Amino acid sequence: MNSANFANSLQTWIGIGPLWIWAIVSALAVLFLLALPFGGFATYVERKIAADMQDRVGPNRVGPYGILQFIADAFKMLGKEDFIPLGCDKFLFNLAPVLVVMGACAAFAALPLSKYLIGADVNIGILFILSVTTLIAPGILLGSWSSANKWSLLGGLRAAAQIVSYEIPVALSILPVILISGSLQIGRMVELQGWSWTAEGLKQFHFWNAFHNPFTFISMILLFIGGLAETNRIPFDLPEAESELVSGFNTEFSGMRFGLYALAEFADVFVMCAIVTALYLGGWQIPFLNLDELWVTLPTFLIALIQLTVFLAKTFTLVFVVMWLRWTLPRLRVDQLMGLCWKGLVPIALFNVLGTAAWMWIFKGQSIAQLLYKLVSG
Amino acid sequence: MSNGLKLVLFAAQLLTVASAILVALHPNVLYASVSLLFAFLGVAVMFVYAGADFIAGAQVIVYVGGVTILILFAIMLTQWLYKMNLKDVPAKLGIPVVIVGVGLIPALYKVMRELAAFVEKNPAPDLEKFANLPKTGVIGQALLSNYVLPFEAITILLLGALVGAVWLARPR
Numbered sequence: 001m002n003s004a005n006f007a008n009s010l011q012t013w014i015g016i017g018p019l020w021i022w023a024i025v026s027a028l029a030v031l032f033l034l035a036l037p038f039g040g041f042a043t044y045v046e047r048k049i050a051a052d053m054q055d056r057v058g059p060n061r062v063g064p065y066g067i068l069q070f071i072a073d074a075f076k077m078l079g080k081e082d083f084i085p086l087g088c089d090k091f092l093f094n095l096a097p098v099l100v101v102m103g104a105c106a107a108f109a110a111l112p113l114s115k116y117l118i119g120a121d122v123n124i125g126i127l128f129i130l131s132v133t134t135l136i137a138p139g140i141l142l143g144s145w146s147s148a149n150k151w152s153l154l155g156g157l158r159a160a161a162q163i164v165s166y167e168i169p170v171a172l173s174i175l176p177v178i179l180i181s182g183s184l185q186i187g188r189m190v191e192l193q194g195w196s197w198t199a200e201g202l203k204q205f206h207f208w209n210a211f212h213n214p215f216t217f218i219s220m221i222l223l224f225i226g227g228l229a230e231t232n233r234i235p236f237d238l239p240e241a242e243s244e245l246v247s248g249f250n251t252e253f254s255g256m257r258f259g260l261y262a263l264a265e266f267a268d269v270f271v272m273c274a275i276v277t278a279l280y281l282g283g284w285q286i287p288f289l290n291l292d293e294l295w296v297t298l299p300t301f302l303i304a305l306i307q308l309t310v311f312l313a314k315t316f317t318l319v320f321v322v323m324w325l326r327w328t329l330p331r332l333r334v335d336q337l338m339g340l341c342w343k344g345l346v347p348i349a350l351f352n353v354l355g356t357a358a359w360m361w362i363f364k365g366q367s368i369a370q371l372l373y374k375l376v377s378g
Numbered sequence: 379m380s381n382g383l384k385l386v387l388f389a390a391q392l393l394t395v396a397s398a399i400l401v402a403l404h405p406n407v408l409y410a411s412v413s414l415l416f417a418f419l420g421v422a423v424m425f426v427y428a429g430a431d432f433i434a435g436a437q438v439i440v441y442v443g444g445v446t447i448l449i450l451f452a453i454m455l456t457q458w459l460y461k462m463n464l465k466d467v468p469a470k471l472g473i474p475v476v477i478v479g480v481g482l483i484p485a486l487y488k489v490m491r492e493l494a495a496f497v498e499k500n501p502a503p504d505l506e507k508f509a510n511l512p513k514t515g516v517i518g519q520a521l522l523s524n525y526v527l528p529f530e531a532i533t534i535l536l537l538g539a540l541v542g543a544v545w546l547a548r549p550r
Binding site: 021023095122123124127128130131132135137138141142145153157160161164167182183184 | 446
């Protein structure tokens with residue numbers, strides 16, 4: 001598969017201008033059409049879901065159903081005084097939110113929104129996402145230290161310890177998918193979870209990786225739990241822990257700097273859910289249907305649009321689960337957090353990797369769906 | 379390579395060298411480690427330009443996500459470290475530092491010479507053609523065929539380090 005690329009297709013479509021200009025344009029497009037609107041809108045959705053679960057009304061003043069609340073919030077934050085508390089380390093205080101936003105937004109470049117809509121389908125796709133999101137940890141740590149506040153520092157240290165520890169089960173639960181698809185390229189991983197009907201019947205299909213074999217199903221759940229911890233969401237929100245640490249690592253941040261932290265958190269949640277979707281829930285694939293092989297030939301932009309809708313529907317379902325958990329589960333203690341990671345998730349994840357490898361060896365890489373199909377069709 | 383790509387490469391090189399100089403010269407050890415982070419990022423970009431994208435990703439995960447975090451952790455948890463200045467280092471340490479520094483120059487010179495000769499013999503690949511070649515798979519196959527013994531030796535070393543860390547941190 002050729003590696004698809006926003007900038008290349010924009011250049012061939014419009015026909016003029018050097019490639020690097022289109023690269024910048026597409027980067028800005030990903031940022032302003034996807035990352036920022038989602039980050040803003042998610043704050044509204046979270047408040048509305050919280051309100052529903054607690055039998056309240058929630059934001060309902062700005063626009064119909066208060067849907068424009070997040071825009072009003074953005075203007076409020078931009079209009080606030082640019083305030084740096086006394087005793088802060090000014091340079092690091094300014095740098096920290098930027099690092100966090102950089103890490104969260106850079107990951108959007110490699111998310112496979114559809115077969116034809118992917119910022120850059122790089123060779124090392126999933127490794128790229130894992131590596132750029134590691135920028136978030138130093139950002140949080142530096143921000144917390146530079147605020148010259150004990151609660152902030154405690155929150156930051158907790159965040160760093162948590163993110164570094166949970167990176168291991170997350171990486172280990174991604175490994176089974178790499179074993180199955182034999183590639184780090186996310187586009188390829190999603191492609192393999194699809195369907196292809198030919199005259200002699202089904203040619204190639206895996207169904208979603210979550211149902212490839214029993215181990216990958218457990219892996220998906222582990223990846224989701226690890227992702228929750230990496231994005232500091234409840235029940236793993238120890239770095240913020242309102243009842244113990246005021247607001248944790250972002251206590252001293254106000255105005256747009258706080259806004260950037262909030263934005264990065266929601267962007268990170270989206271990236272985490274998108275990874276689970278792309279790796280285990282088939283990405284933009286629709287079950288039993290291959291849009292490229294219909295009885296009518298659809299125009300490319302329509303296919304891209306349908307696939308985008310499917311991908312976003314799956315991802316937003318997971319985002320809803322994340323928000324749902326926030327109002328359901330209590331927060332873990334620090335020792336429980338580390339115990340869960342090292343005594344629970346890591347051994348199970350290792351077991352899953354071994355199990356998937358064994359399955360691939362015994363059944364020659366076939367999924368449960370393929371084996372069943374063979375059994376039925378004889 | 380197009381001019382835009384060259385510009386990005388130049389920016390990355392500038393970032394790496396400037397932050398590396400800051401690491402060596404900045405009096406505050408915390409700032410030095412933050413600029414170390416940027417030096418690592420710049421090196422990762424250069425790996426991409428050399429066509430080694432897997433190594434670039436691994437570089438960011440291991441050095442930015444692991445090593446830098448560890449250094450920052452150590453500095454923030456030890457109170458005297460982040461208040462320390464390079465000027466506080468006692469003067470009698472100066473002589474060994476100078477000896478080591480001067481002693482390193484011939485070694486560095488030799489490394490640079492050999493690198494230059496290597497680069498002259500193997501010119502950089504055309505990035506646009508090189509970008510889509512399957513390199514990651516080749517690395518994996520090499521690690522599990524030709525280099526399987528060193529690979530396993532390293533895993534035993536890492537296991538030893540892990541056990542040692544647990545032994546050091548055990549409750550007494």
